Amino acid sequence: MADGDPTALVTAAAGGDTQAWNALVERYAPLVHATCRRWRLDAADAADVSQTVWLRLVENLPKLREPKALPGWLMTTAAHECTRFYRSRQRERPDDLTSLLDRTPADDTDPVDAGLIRDELHAAMRVAFAELPERCRTLFSLLMTDPPAAYTEISTRLAMPCGAIGPTRSRCLDRLRRSAALQTLIADAGHAVRR
Amino acid sequence: MISNDWQESDEALLQVLTQALHTPDPTPASVREAARAVYTWRTIDAELAELVHDSRVDELAMAGLRAEEADLRTLSFESSTLTIELGVSTTALLGQLVPPGPTEVTVHREGSAAYTIPVDPDGTFRIAPPPTGLITLTCADVVTAAFRL
Numbered sequence: 001m002a003d004g005d006p007t008a009l010v011t012a013a014a015g016g017d018t019q020a021w022n023a024l025v026e027r028y029a030p031l032v033h034a035t036c037r038r039w040r041l042d043a044a045d046a047a048d049v050s051q052t053v054w055l056r057l058v059e060n061l062p063k064l065r066e067p068k069a070l071p072g073w074l075m076t077t078a079a080h081e082c083t084r085f086y087r088s089r090q091r092e093r094p095d096d097l098t099s100l101l102d103r104t105p106a107d108d109t110d111p112v113d114a115g116l117i118r119d120e121l122h123a124a125m126r127v128a129f130a131e132l133p134e135r136c137r138t139l140f141s142l143l144m145t146d147p148p149a150a151y152t153e154i155s156t157r158l159a160m161p162c163g164a165i166g167p168t169r170s171r172c173l174d175r176l177r178r179s180a181a182l183q184t185l186i187a188d189a190g191h192a193v194r195r
Numbered sequence: 196m197i198s199n200d201w202q203e204s205d206e207a208l209l210q211v212l213t214q215a216l217h218t219p220d221p222t223p224a225s226v227r228e229a230a231r232a233v234y235t236w237r238t239i240d241a242e243l244a245e246l247v248h249d250s251r252v253d254e255l256a257m258a259g260l261r262a263e264e265a266d267l268r269t270l271s272f273e274s275s276t277l278t279i280e281l282g283v284s285t286t287a288l289l290g291q292l293v294p295p296g297p298t299e300v301t302v303h304r305e306g307s308a309a310y311t312i313p314v315d316p317d318g319t320f321r322i323a324p325p326p327t328g329l330i331t332l333t334c335a336d337v338v339t340a341a342f343r344l
Contacts, residue, residue, distance in 0.1 A: 025230040030222040053340045054230040058237045088251045125215035144213045173205045
């Protein structure tokens with residue numbers, strides 16, 4: 001279960017495996033929470049809406065069509081539940097202008113918002129990293145030490161010729177970039193620009 | 196501005212990844228606990244009735260709405276076999292099953308024991324005072340999506 005793809009965890013959780021569920025929570029809860037925060041929910045509201053997102057996942061586990069795309073599903077569901085939250089608050093307090101103003105996700109030209117956006121990016125990166133094959137994770141861990149491990153050491157640790165390290169590094173980075181979590185962020189940013 | 200260079204450049208991507216893995220996770224422990232806890236809401240033998248309408252979300256607040264109308268919240272849940280309509284006021288929850296048939300509804304509430312209430316032959320039921328908190332209703336082999344009252 002240490003490896004990558006969430007499909008096995010989703011299948012096991014749908015079948016009643018509590019440990020698999022807890023493993024999904026461990027890996028993805030920070031991303032759901034960071035997305036709610038990026039929608040400018042305060043700490044208490046972000047906690048409530050996060051919990052609702054996980055409820056939606058429990059309800060939909062058996063029919064989740066693409067378990068591999070789970071991070072994207074979670075982020076989209078979080079955005080949907082945040083929108084619902086704002087609409088219900090607007091109805092309860094129609095005169096509360098802030099509830100209208102707050103309806104847009106954070107904007108990165110504002111310094112406070114920039115922190116929320118960075119937190120979400122970091123959460124998405126950690127998810128994308130966790131989903132990588134073990135070989136890529138080991139390689140990145142070696143490259144991220146300070147100072148970075150020498151190619152000869154990496155070559156020994158990964159049983160890989162020195163000449164293969166560069167191409168493997170770029171394949172692994174490409175995989176990271178194509179992860180569902182980061183692709184969902186990129187798609188969202190595209191919407192933001194068009195808005 | 197947050198640089199989006201990582202979308203194109205390998206060096207920038209590796210740099211953001213390094214920062215991400217070296218930054219402490221700010222998620223409160225209670226958020227993870229709440230997410231772990233909702234697993235007990237998993238139902239295996241029941242079909243999900245999705246929330247298709249919630250007046251509090253789907254109807255925009257209107258100026259001039261009478262107070263008693265504004266106080267009544269309506270919710271609709273649909274499965275392939277059953278529709279469950281709810282009207283919730285401060286004093287009671289009224290429910291209607293379409294089509295009628297099931298003779299009882301089970302109310303599950305976060306943090307307390309489930310209980311069962313009778314449904315009359317017309318498919319209506321009443322809970323007074325209305326339950327509060329996170330709730331699901333189960334009737335026959337259909338369970339509603341969880342909702343908050």
